[in-house]
Amino acid sequence: MEEVLIDLHVRKKIHTNNGIEVLDIHLRIPQYDLVTLFGKSGVGKTTLLRIIAGLTQPDSGYIKVGDEIWYDSTQAINVKPQQRNIGFVFQDYALFPNMTVKEQLLYASSQKETWYISELLDVFHLKGLCNRKPEKLSGGQQQRLAVARALARKPQILLLDEPLSALDTETRYMLQHEILQAHKNFQATTLLVSHDIDEVYTLSDFVYVIGNGKIKKQGKPGDVFDSTKIKTDIQLVGVILYIENNILTVSVNNTITKIIFPIEEIENLKINDKILITAKATHPVIRKLTNEELL
Amino acid sequence: MNEAFFQTFWISIKLASLTTIILFCAGIPIAYFLTYSSFRLKVILQAFVSMPLVLPPSVLGFYLLLAFSPNYWFGNFFNQYLGIRLAFSFPGILIGSIIFNLPFMVNSIQTGFSNLPVSLKDASYTLGKSRLTTIFRVLLPNIKPALLTGVCLTFAHTIGEFGVILMIGGNIPGKTRVASLAVYDEVQALNFDMANKYAIFLFLFSFVVLVFIYSVNREYLKWKRF
Numbered sequence: 463m464e465e466v467l468i469d470l471h472v473r474k475k476i477h478t479n480n481g482i483e484v485l486d487i488h489l490r491i492p493q494y495d496l497v498t499l500f501g502k503s504g505v506g507k508t509t510l511l512r513i514i515a516g517l518t519q520p521d522s523g524y525i526k527v528g529d530e531i532w533y534d535s536t537q538a539i540n541v542k543p544q545q546r547n548i549g550f551v552f553q554d555y556a557l558f559p560n561m562t563v564k565e566q567l568l569y570a571s572s573q574k575e576t577w578y579i580s581e582l583l584d585v586f587h588l589k590g591l592c593n594r595k596p597e598k599l600s601g602g603q604q605q606r607l608a609v610a611r612a613l614a615r616k617p618q619i620l621l622l623d624e625p626l627s628a629l630d631t632e633t634r635y636m637l638q639h640e641i642l643q644a645h646k647n648f649q650a651t652t653l654l655v656s657h658d659i660d661e662v663y664t665l666s667d668f669v670y671v672i673g674n675g676k677i678k679k680q681g682k683p684g685d686v687f688d689s690t691k692i693k694t695d696i697q698l699v700g701v702i703l704y705i706e707n708n709i710l711t712v713s714v715n716n717t718i719t720k721i722i723f724p725i726e727e728i729e730n731l732k733i734n735d736k737i738l739i740t741a742k743a744t745h746p747v748i749r750k751l752t753n754e755e756l757l
Numbered sequence: 758m759n760e761a762f763f764q765t766f767w768i769s770i771k772l773a774s775l776t777t778i779i780l781f782c783a784g785i786p787i788a789y790f791l792t793y794s795s796f797r798l799k800v801i802l803q804a805f806v807s808m809p810l811v812l813p814p815s816v817l818g819f820y821l822l823l824a825f826s827p828n829y830w831f832g833n834f835f836n837q838y839l840g841i842r843l844a845f846s847f848p849g850i851l852i853g854s855i856i857f858n859l860p861f862m863v864n865s866i867q868t869g870f871s872n873l874p875v876s877l878k879d880a881s882y883t884l885g886k887s888r889l890t891t892i893f894r895v896l897l898p899n900i901k902p903a904l905l906t907g908v909c910l911t912f913a914h915t916i917g918e919f920g921v922i923l924m925i926g927g928n929i930p931g932k933t934r935v936a937s938l939a940v941y942d943e944v945q946a947l948n949f950d951m952a953n954k955y956a957i958f959l960f961l962f963s964f965v966v967l968v969f970i971y972s973v974n975r976e977y978l979k980w981k982r983f
Contacts, residue, residue, distance in 0.1 A: 515879075544885045544887060550883040552876045552879070552880060556880035558880075569894065572885060612884075
């Protein structure tokens with residue numbers, strides 16, 4: 463068993479869609495792991511990250527990181543966010559509008575080590591954008607800067623709050639890969655909040671499913687999402703663009719596909735209807751995407 | 758144009774500059790507190806700051822005049838320990854105009870702070886930066902238009918102040934007579950020519966200040982949109 467880095471048990475009253483709920487969470491996170499907190503929006507995932515960061519105070523409980531106690535309600539210990547060695551990537555990135563890419567990294571790094579900053583610029587493909595301010599960056603570039611800035615302080619723990627939710631699918635895939643790479647390179651124990659099963663599968667070693675203020679399930683992503691979530695069918699949602707005889711023209715994930723259909727089943731479909739397309743997952747044709755296709 | 762004319766304007770500008778500088782320094786911490794503190798009774802402070810917007814200047818002037826009198830502790834304190842007589846003196850009208858302009862400075866800066874995403878402050882904290890570093894390196898540089906609006910409004914409003922200064926300053930030439938009072942005074946003395954000179958200067962000055970604020974803020978908004 464790897465060494466446990468974060469050991470935490472906190473309680474906090476939160477306002478959810480169902481009224482006031484008590485968030486009561488117990489986590490033990492091994493060092494260097496990448497762990498996901500999974501759950502619907504509003505269940506308190508973000509609150510939990512903020513509690514670990516020290517930005518929100520829990521009502522009671524404790525947070526231990528290595529040998530340090532960051533929070534303990536019985537001993538009235540509450541270490542300030544500044545003194546917790548963390549990196550936090552906010553959902554809105556929280557980039558400073560007044561600073562250029564490089565200035566943000568310099569601001570964040572405590573030792574001002576230029577070699578480390580240029581490594582970050584390299585890894586996150588920001589080198590050519592050094593002197594740009596955030597408003598001149600694309601969504602993906604802003605996201606990279608947010609992660610790079612969070613790592614500039616060489617944090618023990620990296621907290622990511624739905625870091626990819628605002629991006630389009632292609633940029634997401636690329637950045638998922640980069641987050642994994644950064645996690646390996648910089649060896650920060652990483653805690654990621656997500657409500658996207660894809661993301662959880664691709665990225666995490668371990669997943670905690672949060673619901674009704676509790677941890678409902680935990681384990682490796684493959685074990686946690688049971689057969690009701692993992693299907694042997696491939697399902698796609700599409701929109702009908704055009705119907706001609708027994709041929710449907712459908713838009714699926716921004717790709718136009720033609721589907722041949724028995725005419726009697728087409729009768730009750732019309733243009734702009736949303737349809738669920740199911741195909742058996744046994745022996746599908748699979749091929750790895752080339753880099754050009756990914757871009 | 759004579760010496761009295763320039764002297765009067767000089768007092769106006771001196772008063773407005775000092776008021777603006779002092780309020781700028783005091784306004785930032787007050788606005789910060791009003792924006793970010795979770796202190797329950799801060800609404801009371803908020804109300805006090807905004808009082809001069811609704812209170813007739815004569816009411817404020819009347820109470821300040823009472824407070825400035827050496828018979829009360831405030832005036833007595835200044836008189837005994839600092840050797841300053843506040844009633845009918847320049848330090849007196851300075852204090853009056855600082856209080857009277859509080860909302861123009863504080864509300865502008867406060868609007869700036871509250872329009873910033875809270876995550877900027879949080880992000881700076883998680884990067885290990887203290888509250889002061891966060892204020893000076895992250896928050897203030899990102900609310901420059903609000904700071905500029907606060908400074909310009911305060912300066913221009915002090916130049917145009919009338920009621921409070923008349924009540925506590927007493928319109929003494931060379932000491933507490935400012936341009937806005939001089940207009941009134943010259944009209945009373947039927948010197949319409951002189952009154953017109955003061956008035957035209959004040960009119961143009963106010964207009965130029967407002968055009969400046971709006972053009973700078975417009976440039977900033979344009980820049981921000983891209």
